[in-house]
Amino acid sequence: ILNVEQSPQSLHVQEGDSTNFTCSFPSSNFYALHWYRWETAKSPEALFVMTLNGDEKKKGRISATLNTKEGYSYLYIKGSQPEDSATYLCAIKSGGFNKFYFGSGTKLNVKP
Amino acid sequence: SQTIHQWPATLVQPVGSPLSLECTVEGTSNPNLYWYRQAAGRGLQLLFYSVGIGQISSEVPQNLSASRPQDRQFILSSKKLLLSDSGFYLCAWSTGGQGAYNEQFFGPGTRLTVL
Numbered sequence: 001i002l003n004v005e006q007s008p009q010s011l012h013v014q015e016g017d018s019t020n021f022t023c024s025f026p027s028s029n030f031y032a033l034h035w036y037r038w039e040t041a042k043s044p045e046a047l048f049v050m051t052l053n054g055d056e057k058k059k060g061r062i063s064a065t066l067n068t069k070e071g072y073s074y075l076y077i078k079g080s081q082p083e084d085s086a087t088y089l090c091a092i093k094s095g096g097f098n099k100f101y102f103g104s105g106t107k108l109n110v111k112p
Numbered sequence: 113s114q115t116i117h118q119w120p121a122t123l124v125q126p127v128g129s130p131l132s133l134e135c136t137v138e139g140t141s142n143p144n145l146y147w148y149r150q151a152a153g154r155g156l157q158l159l160f161y162s163v164g165i166g167q168i169s170s171e172v173p174q175n176l177s178a179s180r181p182q183d184r185q186f187i188l189s190s191k192k193l194l195l196s197d198s199g200f201y202l203c204a205w206s207t208g209g210q211g212a213y214n215e216q217f218f219g220p221g222t223r224l225t226v227l
Contacts, residue, residue, distance in 0.1 A: 099171075
């Protein structure tokens with residue numbers, strides 16, 4: 001079982017603020033990192049898949065970076081909007097099997 | 113397109129009663145299937161995964177079991193529920209194989225309360 005940690009546990013920001021949070025994981029046997037967005041009363045949906053050290057992904061105002069050597073990924077949201085309010089999960093896939101290990105998530109609340 | 117169904121949506125069961133949660137996937141074949149649980153205030157914990165019919169791997173020892181009687185059907189069961197089995201259960205599927213980019217697609221979840 002892989003230990004995946006996310007911080008902070010929760011975050012309250014004002015509309016228009018930029019924010020970022022962290023996913024930390026063991027750097028050994030790394031295969032891939034997936035970011036998911038989980039809105040209340042909905043199912044988690046994939047945001048990004050990252051595999052290479054130094055990877056950067058962007059989708060609209062959301063972007064992510066990956067450092068596999070030191071075992072962390074950052075998720076950034078520029079100019080937060082109320083509709084960004086959700087729990088953001090990261091999951092690590094280790095080599096060998098198609099298994100995912102999730103962190104406990106960062107719950108983001110954006111106030112209008 | 114692919115869809116994933118999970119039922120029931122909510123369930124309230126007494127301690128010691130049996131459990132059966134069902135998950136089915138449409139629009140794909142030979143998927144990898146997963147059961148996760150989110151206990152109150154915690155993250156998603158992988159309970160079981162399956163790469164094919166009758167092939168079940170358990171991640172943690174627990175009071176639950178899983179079965180895959182058909183290619184696109186995944187069932188989570190218990191003979192006697194414990195209070196600690198309460199939580200939100202999610203079924204998910206991904207494309208078969210071990211590709212790094214095989215993202216998971218989640219069902220709507222089941223809220224289980226054991227009293």
